[in-house]
Amino acid sequence: xxxxxxxxxxxxxLGHVVNTNAAYLAxxxxxxxxDLYHQSTVGDNPRRLSESIRTALGRSDLVILxxxxxxxxxxxxxxxxxxxxxxxxxxNHSALNGIRSFFKSRKMRIxxxxxxxxxxxxxxxxxxxxxxxxxxxxxxxxDKSIICLPGPPxxxxxxxxxxxxxxxxxxxxxxxxxxxRTIKTVGxxxxxxxxxxxxxxxxxxxxxxxxxxKLREVHxxxxxxxxxxxxxxxxxxxxxxxxxxxxxxxxxxxxxDTLEGAVGAILIKKKxxxxxxxxxxxxxxxxxxxxxxxxSKYFIRGAVPYSNDVKVKYVGVSRDSLKKYGAVSRxxxxxxxxxxxxxxxxxxxxxxxxxxxxxxxxxxxxxGLVYVALAKEGGSVVKEFRFSGSRQDVKxxxxxxxxxxIRRNI
Amino acid sequence: xxxxxxxxxxxxxLGHVVNTNAAYLAxxxxxxxxDLYHQSTVGDNPRRLSESIRTALGRSDLVILxxxxxxxxxxxxxxxxxxxxxxxxxxNHSALNGIRSFFKSRKMRIxxxxxxxxxxxxxxxxxxxxxxxxxxxxxxxxDKSIICLPGPPxxxxxxxxxxxxxxxxxxxxxxxxxxxRTIKTVGxxxxxxxxxxxxxxxxxxxxxxxxxxKLREVHxxxxxxxxxxxxxxxxxxxxxxxxxxxxxxxxxxxxxDTLEGAVGAILIKKKxxxxxxxxxxxxxxxxxxxxxxxxSKYFIRGAVPYSNDVKVKYVGVSRDSLKKYGAVSRxxxxxxxxxxxxxxxxxxxxxxxxxxxxxxxxxxxxxGLVYVALAKEGGSVVKEFRFSGSRQDVKxxxxxxxxxxIRRNI
Numbered sequence: 001x002x003x004x005x006x007x008x009x010x011x012x013x014l015g016h017v018v019n020t021n022a023a024y025l026a027x028x029x030x031x032x033x034x035d036l037y038h039q040s041t042v043g044d045n046p047r048r049l050s051e052s053i054r055t056a057l058g059r060s061d062l063v064i065l066x067x068x069x070x071x072x073x074x075x076x077x078x079x080x081x082x083x084x085x086x087x088x089x090x091x092n093h094s095a096l097n098g099i100r101s102f103f104k105s106r107k108m109r110i111x112x113x114x115x116x117x118x119x120x121x122x123x124x125x126x127x128x129x130x131x132x133x134x135x136x137x138x139x140x141x142x143d144k145s146i147i148c149l150p151g152p153p154x155x156x157x158x159x160x161x162x163x164x165x166x167x168x169x170x171x172x173x174x175x176x177x178x179x180x181r182t183i184k185t186v187g188x189x190x191x192x193x194x195x196x197x198x199x200x201x202x203x204x205x206x207x208x209x210x211x212x213x214k215l216r217e218v219h220x221x222x223x224x225x226x227x228x229x230x231x232x233x234x235x236x237x238x239x240x241x242x243x244x245x246x247x248x249x250x251x252x253x254x255x256x257d258t259l260e261g262a263v264g265a266i267l268i269k270k271k272x273x274x275x276x277x278x279x280x281x282x283x284x285x286x287x288x289x290x291x292x293x294x295x296s297k298y299f300i301r302g303a304v305p306y307s308n309d310v311k312v313k314y315v316g317v318s319r320d321s322l323k324k325y326g327a328v329s330r331x332x333x334x335x336x337x338x339x340x341x342x343x344x345x346x347x348x349x350x351x352x353x354x355x356x357x358x359x360x361x362x363x364x365x366x367x368g369l370v371y372v373a374l375a376k377e378g379g380s381v382v383k384e385f386r387f388s389g390s391r392q393d394v395k396x397x398x399x400x401x402x403x404x405x406i407r408r409n410i
Numbered sequence: 411x412x413x414x415x416x417x418x419x420x421x422x423x424l425g426h427v428v429n430t431n432a433a434y435l436a437x438x439x440x441x442x443x444x445d446l447y448h449q450s451t452v453g454d455n456p457r458r459l460s461e462s463i464r465t466a467l468g469r470s471d472l473v474i475l476x477x478x479x480x481x482x483x484x485x486x487x488x489x490x491x492x493x494x495x496x497x498x499x500x501x502n503h504s505a506l507n508g509i510r511s512f513f514k515s516r517k518m519r520i521x522x523x524x525x526x527x528x529x530x531x532x533x534x535x536x537x538x539x540x541x542x543x544x545x546x547x548x549x550x551x552x553d554k555s556i557i558c559l560p561g562p563p564x565x566x567x568x569x570x571x572x573x574x575x576x577x578x579x580x581x582x583x584x585x586x587x588x589x590x591r592t593i594k595t596v597g598x599x600x601x602x603x604x605x606x607x608x609x610x611x612x613x614x615x616x617x618x619x620x621x622x623x624k625l626r627e628v629h630x631x632x633x634x635x636x637x638x639x640x641x642x643x644x645x646x647x648x649x650x651x652x653x654x655x656x657x658x659x660x661x662x663x664x665x666x667d668t669l670e671g672a673v674g675a676i677l678i679k680k681k682x683x684x685x686x687x688x689x690x691x692x693x694x695x696x697x698x699x700x701x702x703x704x705x706s707k708y709f710i711r712g713a714v715p716y717s718n719d720v721k722v723k724y725v726g727v728s729r730d731s732l733k734k735y736g737a738v739s740r741x742x743x744x745x746x747x748x749x750x751x752x753x754x755x756x757x758x759x760x761x762x763x764x765x766x767x768x769x770x771x772x773x774x775x776x777x778g779l780v781y782v783a784l785a786k787e788g789g790s791v792v793k794e795f796r797f798s799g800s801r802q803d804v805k806x807x808x809x810x811x812x813x814x815x816i817r818r819n820i
Contacts, residue, residue: 014437015438022425023427026423029425037453039422048447194482210421211484215564285693289692296717299692299714301713301715302693303714304700304709310710359704392701
C-alpha cells in the first residue's frame with residue numbers, strides 16, 4: 001500500500017506559501033500505516049499536473065491531490081483529473097446541495113463559480129466540506145484511488161479526519177499501524193547523541209529510530225509498525241528503555257513536551273518560584289516560561305533590564321562590577337541572578353547577559369558571547385557560551401541554555 | 411531556464427518536519443528569474459533518490475537538492491548524486507579545511523563522520539558552510555547544474571545567499587527578472603483589504619498582485635517580470651502608488667520589514683524611549699522589540715509583572731484597582747502603562763493585561779480578553795480585544811495589537 005501526495009498551486013512554487021498540508025497529510029498517513037514515498041508540487045498548469053497524476057498512478061495505490069478546487073479559473077484540479085482519468089465532469093447533486101446549504105447557513109448568495117464546484121468526474125464521490133465551498137472528490141480506478149482535497153488547511157484537516165481517514169481504512173483494509181514515540185534531549189550536540197545510540201539508528205524495520213537535530217535540541221523518534229497499537233507500544237518500550245539508560249540526564253521530555261513545559265513541571269513539583277533578569281534575550285526566556293499554561297504558579301516576575309542604569313537601580317547590579325568587568329561578564333550575570341532572586345524573594349533567580357549582535361561585538365567580547373547564571377539557596381552557577389548565527393539565533397540558543405540550566409540545577 | 415527542487419528526508423515524508431526550505435528556495439529562485447516547475451520530496455532511500463535525480467535532469471537545467479548531507483549513515487545525498495552522475499566521491503581538500511576550521515573556531519574535536527563530509531563527487535566544487543559542518547556541492551554536467559545544500563535552514567539560507575545565488579546569476583546568464591515588492595499591513599481583516607484592492611488582484615501578467623493573510627497582518631505582493639530590474643521596478647511603482655493611496659495608514663512596511671522593526675524606526679526617528687509592563691504576553695512584546703538590532707537606543711526596560719504583588723510594588727498599580735476591577739481590566743492596563751512610564755521616566759509606557767488561556771476564563775472575562783494601553787505625554791489610550799486560538803495565538807495577537815498601537819500613537 002503506497003501513497004503519494006501532489007500539492008497543486010503556483011503560490012507554492014513562488015514561495016509565497018509554506019506547504020504545511022504536505023506535512024499534515026504525511027503525518028496522518030503514517031499513523032494510518034500507509035507508506036508515503038513521494039510528495040511533489042506542481043503549479044496551476046494542466047499539462048504538468050496531468051503528467052504528475054500519470055506518474056503517481058504508475059507507482060502508487062493512493063494519490064492525494066491538494067489545492068486547485070476553488071471557484072476561479074486558476075482552479076484546474078477537477079478538470080485535469082477528469083481528463084487524465086477519462087471521466088468527464090458531471091454535475092453531482094449531492095455536492096451541489098452541500099454547497100447550497102453552506103451558503104444558506106451563512107445567509108449568503110451562491111455564485112456561478114461556486115455552482116461550478118459541484119461538477120466532479122463521472123462515477124466520483126464528493127466529500128463534504130463543513131468549512132468551505134469546495135467538496136473533496138474520491139475517484140476509484142480499479143484498485144487505485146485518487147482523492148482531491150481543498151487547499152486551505154482549515155478545510156483540508158477536518159475533511160481528512162472526517163471523510164478521508166475512514167475511507168482509507170475501509171478501502172485498503174486492515175493496515176499495520178505506525179506508532180511513534182519522540183524522546184527529546186538538550187545539552188549534547190547531535191554527534192554525541194548519535195555516538196551513544198548509533199546501533200539503534202541502524203535497526204531494521206518494523207521498528208526503527210530516527211535522529212533529528214533542532215536548535216540546541218536533539219530528538220530521537222522511535223517508529224514501530226505493527227498490527228495493533230499494543231504490539232507497537234511493546235516494541236517501542238524496549239528501545240525507549242535502552243535510550244533512557246544511555247542518555248539519562250539529557251532527556252527532558254517526550255512527544256509534544258517542550259523544554260519550557262518540562263522546566264515548569266519541575267518547578268511545580270518542587271513548589272519553587274522563579275524570577276528572571278534577562279538582558280540580551282530581551283524577554284524571550286520570560287515569554288517561553290509563560291507559554292506554559294499555569295505558569296503563574298511559579299513565574300513571579302520577568303525583568304528586561306536593557307540599560308545599565310536599570311540593571312543597577314532595579315536588579316541590584318553594582319556599578320563597580322559594570323565598570324570593572326563590563327555589562328557582558330560572568331560577574332554581572334551572577335549579580336543579575338542573585339539580585340532578582342533577592343529583590344523578588346523567590347527560590348530561583350536567573351540572570352542572562354550577552355551580545356546578541358549583529359553589532360556591538362569586539363575582539364575580546366565577540367557577538368554570540370553569552371553568560372547565563374542561576375542563583376538558588378546554597379549557591380550560584382554561571383556558564384559562558386559562544387553562539388553563532390543571527391541575532392534571533394543567539395537569543396534562541398541563549399534561552400535554550402538558560403532553560404536547560406534551570407532544569408539541571410533544581 | 412527551468413529549475414527544480416528535490417527535498418530529501420524521511421522526516422519530511424513522515425510529517426515530522428514542515429518543508430520551509432522549499433518555500434524559501436522557491437521565493438529566491440523566483441527573484442532570480444528562474445522558473446520553478448517542480449518540487450518533490452523523497453525519503454532517505456538511494457534508489458528513489460536516484461530516480462528523482464534522473465527525472466529532474468531530464469526536464470530541468472538546474473536541480474537543487476536539500477538535506478542528507480550530514481555526518482550519519484542516513485545521509486545519502488553525496489553518495490547517491492555521485493552514483494547517479496557517474497562521478498565517484500573523492501576527498502576535497504578545500505572542503506576538509508572548511509570543516510576543520512569550523513571545529514577549530516569552536517574549540518571542538520573533529521569526528522570521523524565529519525571528515526567524511528569532505529568527500530564530494532569528482533570535479534564538483536564545495537560551497538562554504540559558515541554555520542555548520544556540511545559543505546554545499548556544485549556539480550556541472552554539460553549545460554546543467556546540480557546543487558546540493560544542507561537541510562538545516564540556518565545553514566541553507568546564508569549558503570544560498572552567499573554561494574548559490576551569485577553562481578546561478580553567473581552560470582545561467584541574463585534571465586528575465588522577477589521583482590517582487592511586498593506591502594505589509596496591520597489592523598484590517600483580509601476581507602477589508604481584499605475589497606479595497608480587488609481590481610488589482612485580477613491584473614494579468616507580466617505584473618500581478620497576490621494577497622496573503624498572516625496572523626493579524628495582510629500582505630500584498632506585487633510581482634513584475636521584465637528584462638531589467640529598472641523596467642520591473644517601474645511597473646511595480648505604479649501599482650504600489652495606487653495601493654498606498656487606498657490603504658494609507660494600515661501599511662507599516664515593505665518586503666523584509668517587521669512590525670517591531672517599523673516601530674523601532676519610528677522611535678529612533680522621534681528620539682523617543684519606551685518601557686513595557688506586560689502581563690499576559692509574558693515578555694513576548696519585549697522580546698520582539700529587542701529582536702531589532704539597535705533597540706537598546708529606545709528600549710529601556712521590559713517588565714513582566716506576572717503576580718499582583720509585583721504589579722503593585724514595582725509598577726505602581728493600585729491595590730484598589732486590582733480589587734475593584736480585577737487584574738484583567740481597562741483600569742489596570744492603563745495603570746501598568748502609566749506606572750512603567752513614570753517609574754522609568756520614558757516617553758512611552760505600554761501596559762498589557764489579559765487572559766491567554768486555556769484556563770482562567772470566566773463568562774464575564776473569557777479567554778482571549780486582552781487590554782492594551784499606552785501612556786505618553788498628554789494622555790493615554792486603552793483598547794479592548796477579544797482574540798481566539800491557543801495560548802500562544804492569544805499572546806501573538808496581543809503583541810501585534812500592542813506594536814500597532816505604538817505605531818499609531820507616536
